[in-house]
Amino acid sequence: MLAGKIALITGAGSGIGRAACQILSREGAQIIAADQNESNAAQTIELLSGSHHLSVSMDVSNSSTISQALSSIQSDVSAPPNVLVNCAGITRDEFFLKMSEKQFQEVFDVNLKGTFLVSQAVCRNLVEAKLSGSIINIASIVGRTGNMGQANYAATKAGVEAFTKSVAQELAGFSIRVNTIIPGFIDTPMTSTVPDKVKQKFQHLIPLKRFGKPEEIAEVISFLASDRSSYVTGTSILVTGGLAT
Template sequence: MSLTGRISIVTGAGSGIGRSICKVLSNDGAKVIAADINLSAAKETISGLSTESHSLEINVADSKSVANAVQESINKFKQPPSIVVNSAGITRDTYLLKMLEKDFDDVINVNLKGTFLITQHFAKAMIEHNIKNGSITNLSSIVAKLSNIGQANYSASKNGVISITEVASKEFGKFNIRVNAILPGYIETPMTAVVPEKIMQQVIAKCPLNRLGKPEDIANVVSFLSSDKAAYINGASIEVTGGLY
């Protein structure tokens, strides 16, 4: 799948799914900007990439930080990315009756507000620079549909990501910017590594493929959605769960 000549930015690029997305996009020919709140982790991500790449520190929940990332991207590559991937995300799981207000706010700010800010700022830059093949891919989660106990904040944030995706796809279509969402199932990442083994075995038992997903399972779908092969896919929410039920 050729993405040669395209410029991409991936948030949450320092580990897990975000890091894998950077690798796959690079392998498919794209230049990659790895963005993460942990700059050293982002630098580690780009150290193994095969195409021109750049790392930057970003707090997706802060509009000034996002605006600076847009400008730094343009300064580096003379134009904004045409591929934008919102992969930054956090969890703060606990029962709703025990959930701290700060833990609710933190998850909403990173997962939902962060997706809003990245989408808004980078779409504006694409439009201003007359980018004609824009693609924005937002990582939601199957938890948006499962509404897991102990994940009121996370589930709400990921449902919101789907809604933002659908609205943006309608608003940006006239600019030839496509916006889609991916709903990963349970993927082998640092985020799922803290799930108790008993719970994880129950999850695997509900997956027809009888395994957890790998980060590249998500990254390959991101690359497809970013490519011309997905030129008529817009406003979609694609489950990548192994058939989890």
């Protein structure tokens, strides 16, 4: 389904990013696993079959490290990535009245600014090479519903969805599709620190009565990365176990 695709996945060292690498690789894509912690990205690559995959160090909040990573990819692969999955994300949870400017800014820099910087760099390369592509951004149900202690995270994820809709309109003329996936509550390292009582509360609200698995998000990523979704752009796909916004 993805033969001939070169897929750059940020936040590839764990969670949804790692699962995306595994599923897209299974479907035939060449994987470039990017993470601020390159050893984690390298561990992801070790889980994949084949020897044509790469791992790179990338701080998505820093444009210079993005440029360096893309230059390295270009020299190794001789073509720009035509699939980008923006999975890199962090939380710095705190109640609003106690939240510091640093806690707000750090989440903004990675989740929203990082999505902008990596998308812009990849799309510039695609436009210059006159290649089509698919950009898949990962938002969150919290960006629509809000959540106590996550004013910073929710704001960035709402921003990712609005960003996607705008950029999709601009890039359609270049045959570059841009879509958002909105996961619900997923079993990842990000949710592992949530107290069990809070998890049980959220599970009660989910019609399927469980948290999702990273690979269940990755399967939807695979569809959006493929030509099977060739008429899908500017769209947000909810993968929430039935949890409504």
